[in-house]
Amino acid sequence: MAKYPLLFSEGKIGSVTIKNRVVMPPMGTILCGPDGEMTDHLIAYYSERAAGGTGLIITEIVTVEYQFGKALASQLRLDNDRYIAGFSRLAGAVQKYGTKIFAQLHHAGRQTYTNFTDGKQIVAPSAIASKAIGIEPRALTTEEVKELVQKFIDAAVRAQIAGFDGVELHGAHGYLINQFLSPHSNHRSDEYGKDRLRFTIEILQGIKEKCGSDFPVIVRFSADEFIADGINLQEGRRIGAAIADAGADALHVSSGTYESMPVIIEPYMYKEGWKSYLAQEVKQGLNIPVIAVGAIKRPAKAEEILSQKKADFVALGRAHLCDSQWAMKAQSGNEDTIVTCIGCMHCIDSIFSMRKIECAVNARTGRELEFQEFKKDGMGRKVAVIGAGPAGMEAARVLKLRGFEPVVYEQSNEAGGQLIPGCKPPDKEVIKWYQNSLLKNVEELNIEIKTGVNAQPQQVKSNDNPYAVIVSIGAKPIVPSIIPGVNNENVFNAIEVLNNPILIQDKSRVSIVGGGMTGCELAELLSNKNCMVTIIEMQSELATNENEITRTAMLKRLEDNKNIQILTCHKLESIKEDTVELENLETGEKKQLSADYTALSLGLSPLVNEIRQWKEMFDKTFVVGDAVFPSKVAFAIRTAFDVAYTLS
Ligand SMILES: Cc1cc2nc3c(=O)[nH]c(=O)nc-3n(C[C@H](O)[C@H](O)[C@H](O)COP(=O)(O)O)c2cc1C
Ligand code: SF4
Structure with missing residues (x-):
């Protein structure tokens, strides 16, 4: 019997049969043309994932309105008939592997920047700025909202003409549809505010009317926004049930907005599949399939989610960036060779810095065309x-x-x-x-x-x-020999301690010099040994070498950790037997800190x-x-x- 029988069983979304339960969820790539055109590169990128055995690919965000709807420097679009041909190439390229493909229809609303809207004021349900963006949007008029409903419907029609198997509405992660759904961002007094679901449901039902009831529509939404006064799980369940009732063919249960970014795309420290409970909660009492997503990395976890009936499909995003053959390897029992995602966030960093997609562990991701077949000319040398x-x-x-x-x-x-x-x-x-x-x-x-x-x-x-x-x-670790005491017996470098934590006795007082990510992680490790740890950092902030999402998550953990104290703007002057001497770089004041051990985390x-x-x-x-x-x-x-x- 196959090792992952549920994962590799057929499933259905509406009228569409999907060969297995492995979904590649939407991930922006910036592999499109500068004006949102389909490119050979995108076709190569998605084809490789289809060839790798994935059952369903949901494309990256495809905007329904190019000027105001983009969230990235450039983004695929279906706001005009001229883009249909490119999408039809993509559909054919993916479908030839027996993989189904849906287009994710999207509008950024207030989660974008004026440099993506030709300098024009960004738009939203209400004139409330996202804290993550800091730009006040203009509230859409009721007339404009109705036009946008139509734009989503028109884009779905174009996807259908292009031969797509279905569409997904991007109602998650704080973008426009999510903004309408959320009490946090929708303070309208018209019909789209009195009924926050109305925008989504009008789009959904409009698509069904135009494309036919057998053209499947998935709705992706954040079942918990993890922000004060936002959608909580109770509200998420209500939204899920209402959308299902209105005719959606599947729900894709994600979480978060830009204001709670680590729960959209999880850094390494989130437990594998941690938010599948959201899918499970939403699924209760519904009779349409539910897709779970979020830091699912290994086939065993995917199978477990299915076997526990938390979801009907599992979406693995970054897993597909790391290894385009994830599904094939899992199905053939070669799961040990799947190159695992390390949750480093290099991928999202690359697109947020307006480069094309990159993956830390897969150098070909986003470079499929430049690095095709390996030249076999080594000749045993x-x-x-x-x-x-x-x-x-x-x-x-x-x-x-x-x-x-x-x-x-x-x-x-x-x-x-x-x-x-x-x-x-x-x-x-x-x-x-x-x-x-x-x-x-x-x-x-x-x-x-x-x-x-x-x-x-x-x-x-x-x-x-x-x-x-x-x-x-x-x-090699940097050891500043100029500092008195760095060669003392109670001084180690961070790598030594990580490799051999028993170098430091439990319950001792430790000063970690250097508050980069390694220093922060070492502090957590030592805290687990009941040490009282002080991180000493010259800069005014910790972990400045880390991407913002991971950094936010790490700072929160440190803040919640009673064993860890942080001293920024302090410089190590000398190390003694049971103290370290520091200088406050802002005031020039000298300070002594008790420390049984010092760990240097000053880079390599x-x-x-x-x-x-x-x-x-x-x-x-x-x-x-x-x-x-x-x-x-x-x-x-x-x-x-x-x-x-x-x-x-
Ligand atoms: C580089 C990158 C781009 C993303 N772009 C989108 C997107 O276009 N639409 C969307 O709904 N989610 C997007 N996401 C979120 C993913 O679909 C997924 O929900 C998230 O990465 C968590 O799943 P994972 O841990 O399996 O990657 C993106 C994630 C990454 C890493
Ligand atoms: S860049 Fe890092 S987080 Fe992103 S897919 Fe690759 S390994 Fe995972």
Whole structure:
């Protein structure tokens, strides 16, 4: 019997049969043309996911009104008949794999910026600014609201003409439809305010009337906005029931608005599938299918959600960015090779900074056209890969696929590099899953990793005489030797402590110097050992090296943690046996803090001498990952992939 029988059973949304329960939910990509045109790139991007076995793809946001409706620098559109042809190409490209495709119809309302609306004032149900945007919108007139209802209906008709299997209304995440649904943002006194559901239901029923009752419409909505005076779960259930009653074919249950961003797209610390309870609550008493979404990463969790009858379909967004073959691998029992999402938010960062979509762990995402088939011209040539962190393993994987013979050396006894300490803090098990998936992929390709070997250039030259060398040796922790006491016995660097938490006794007083993300995570780990921790940071804020969504979630956790104290604008002056001396950078005041231990979390610096030695020994030496510039997984994977892909 198949391992995931429910996940790979047929399902139905309205009249449409879907070959399995795996849904790729909408994710903006900015792979469209500058004016919202369909592109070859989008077709390649979605086709790959369809070829990977996914049952239903719901496209990224497609605006129904280009000037005011966009939420991104450029966005797909169906506001004019001239876009139908492009959509029909996409539909055909996806459907040839037996995958169904729906278009997500969208209008941003107040969650956009004037630089996306040609400088014109943004619009909303009421003239209330989103705190996340900070721009006051203009309230739409009743006439304009009616026109917008029609625009949604017209866009659905165009999707149907293009051959789409259905549409999804984007009524979630604080965009226009959500703004009408929510008591937080809809203070209108006309019929669209007296009945907050009216806008959605008029669109829904208008589509049914124009496209026919057998053209399925999914409504995606936030069953809990997680904001004061917004939609709570009780209201979410009422909304779900009313929309189902009005003729929706399925509900796609998400949460949040831009004001509660971490519950829309969850950073790593959210538990896998944490918000499937929302789908379960909404589903009660309804007789249409419900789709659950949110940090669902592994097939076992997806199957569990289905088996517990929390939902009828499971949507995995970022999982599809990390591994386009997620469904196929799960179905064929190769789930261990699925490259797991690490919840790092690089993807959303990339589109919010107006670049196209990127994924930290999949260097091809958003570059499908630039990096198509791997050239198989390695001809068995040996390439020494020095260091088996993510960059080294990725380089080895790509080289092997190209027909090279990578030989990987790893100084420590375990492959994984920074992923090893990286998975130790609380709620970071995703990093371990990712490490395991890298190892599994390397193993499947029969790539040997020689662990416990401190490879030296001369030795590699005589043993392997490699065609090229890839230096992925990582970086070393920065220790400011100028500070008195940094070499004391009670001083460690953050990586040492993460790797070996018993270095610090339970219940001791610890000062962590450096309040970047690593320092914050270490503080949480030590807090779990009942230590009293103080994070000392020179800047006025913590975790400034982190994306805003993760940072917001982390700051909230630190604030709620009674064992952790934060001292920003303070500089470490010296370390003594049981104190650290600090200077307040704002007042110049000196301060002493009791500390049994000090952990330095001041970042990493490249191993310049070691790199030079490799370069001196081998003409074809390529440096990748932290060895080039200590950064995040995204940079490590990208540099490694690019070097291995282009090696000639
Ligand atoms: C890069 C990116 C773009 C997204 N764009 C959309 C979108 O266009 N429409 C939408 O409804 N949700 C969008 N989302 C939210 C996802 O559909 C999904 O609900 C969310 O990522 C949580 O699911 P996941 O943990 O499986 O990724 C986006 C998420 C990401 C990461
Ligand atoms: S960029 Fe990070 S969060 Fe986004 S899909 Fe890739 S691994 Fe997941």
